[in-house]
Amino acid sequence: MSNNNEIKIALKSWENEQTRFNKVLDKISDETLLQEVAPAKNTGIYLLGHLAAVTDAMMPLLGLGQKLYPDAEKIFITTPDKAGQAMPTAAEVKTMFAKVNTAFSEAIKNMPEEEWLHKHNSVSAEDFAKEPHRNKLSVLLSRTVHQAYHGGQISLLV
Amino acid sequence: MSNNNEIKIALKSWENEQTRFNKVLDKISDETLLQEVAPAKNTGIYLLGHLAAVTDAMMPLLGLGQKLYPDAEKIFITTPDKAGQAMPTAAEVKTMFAKVNTAFSEAIKNMPEEEWLHKHNSVSAEDFAKEPHRNKLSVLLSRTVHQAYHGGQISLLV
Numbered sequence: 001m002s003n004n005n006e007i008k009i010a011l012k013s014w015e016n017e018q019t020r021f022n023k024v025l026d027k028i029s030d031e032t033l034l035q036e037v038a039p040a041k042n043t044g045i046y047l048l049g050h051l052a053a054v055t056d057a058m059m060p061l062l063g064l065g066q067k068l069y070p071d072a073e074k075i076f077i078t079t080p081d082k083a084g085q086a087m088p089t090a091a092e093v094k095t096m097f098a099k100v101n102t103a104f105s106e107a108i109k110n111m112p113e114e115e116w117l118h119k120h121n122s123v124s125a126e127d128f129a130k131e132p133h134r135n136k137l138s139v140l141l142s143r144t145v146h147q148a149y150h151g152g153q154i155s156l157l158v
Numbered sequence: 159m160s161n162n163n164e165i166k167i168a169l170k171s172w173e174n175e176q177t178r179f180n181k182v183l184d185k186i187s188d189e190t191l192l193q194e195v196a197p198a199k200n201t202g203i204y205l206l207g208h209l210a211a212v213t214d215a216m217m218p219l220l221g222l223g224q225k226l227y228p229d230a231e232k233i234f235i236t237t238p239d240k241a242g243q244a245m246p247t248a249a250e251v252k253t254m255f256a257k258v259n260t261a262f263s264e265a266i267k268n269m270p271e272e273e274w275l276h277k278h279n280s281v282s283a284e285d286f287a288k289e290p291h292r293n294k295l296s297v298l299l300s301r302t303v304h305q306a307y308h309g310g311q312i313s314l315l316v
Contacts, residue, residue, distance in 0.1 A: 005275070006164035009296045017303060038196035038314040117163070138167045141299075145175060148303045152310035156196040 007116050010137050011108070014144045018101060021147060024155045025097075030090035037153045044157045045090050046081035047150045052097040053077050055104050058143060061121050062136045064107040069096055108140075116140070165274050168295050169266070172302045176259060179305060182313045183255075188248035195311045200239045202315045203248050205308045207234035210255040213262050216301060219279050220294045222265035227254055266298075274298070 025048070033044040042050075053072035059065045067073075079085045088096065116137040119128035128134055183206070191202040200208075211230035217223045225231075237243045246254065274295040277286035286292055 005291055005293070006168070006295065009291050009293075009299060010164070010168075012291065012296075013299045013303060016300075041314055133163055133167050133170065135163070135167075137164065138170075141167060141171045142174075145171060145303055145306045148306040149310035149313075152307035153314065155307075156199055156311065156314075 004113055007113050007137060010116075010141055010144075014140055015105075017144050017147055017151070018105075021151045021154075024151065024158060025094070027158045028154070030094070032157050033090040033094070035157060037156045042081045042153070044154050045087065045093050046076060047154050048097055049076035049088070049093045051147050051150055052093065052100045054143060054146060055097075056100045058104060058139065059107065061139060062108075062111075063121055064104070064111070068100055068103055072096065162271055165271050165295060168274075168299055168302075172298055173263075175302050175305055175309070176263075179309045179312075182309065182316060183252070185316045186312070188252070190315050191248040191252070193315060195314045200311070202312050203245065203251050204234060204239035205312050206255055207246070207251045209305050209308055210251065210258045211235050212301060212304065213255075214258045216262060216297065217265065219297060220266075220269075221279055222262070222269070226258055226261055230254065 028044060033048065036043050037047065049072060053069065053076040056067045056069050056072060057077075059067055075085050075087065087093075117135050119125070119134060120136050120139050123131070123134045186202060191206065194201050195205065207230060211227065211234040214225045214227050214230060215235075217225055233243050233245065245251075275293050277283070277292060278294050278297050281289070281292045
């Protein structure tokens, strides 16, 4: 069996996560998305924006292109929820999530499979020589798990 | 690069998930674990028992041995939460989760790496010939994502 199969499994895991996540998201109205997932916890809109921003950041990290929403990092990653930042509307954040995921899916569709085994852009060539598991595939896996974590929280709004 | 690296990445992803999960669990008292993760949603104890039962079920599924807690499936998988089933105490469920994970970690430590690419025990030889991605590694990945999903929910009790 070739490397290809392991790579396919990881890509399939990402796709499955997107499908599952979008099924949940389709059941959440814009109004409900503004609510906290549990009392005094993050709002659905913040978590959705956070996931969109994290996927968008994979574009430069994996050498796939520029971010679509460079401002999202400040609003949804470096600033915590309910810290007074100006926030797009729920509909805008849903659109952002969909656009980022479409762009990312398109970009990885055109990526040669062996490229997944290359280093990602936040590891130096020296470190990668010592730690060859710090490749693009490991980034995708870690983001899949990260989305599932917050996806479980957002699903509480259904 | 050998197959080994992709397998190592998936195993590392499972280990990281356990570490992260246990850090959260350590912060949740037995009393708090009995609470719902959000109003009218599953309780922490049910979700923890559910995760333990799912990991326990990987033992026979991956050909690693028998389940440690064969009764857990009925209580925590086939029966939904708050359906009147007799439930172990929070301390017992925490112990169950720890024991199952220790046994599973030990079992996969002794598993030859190439074994991850073999078929798991709920796919037939014929189907596996057509769909070689239905291997043991894909089961582990899917369980990692599944645990992260419910882990995100249990973390709301912190």
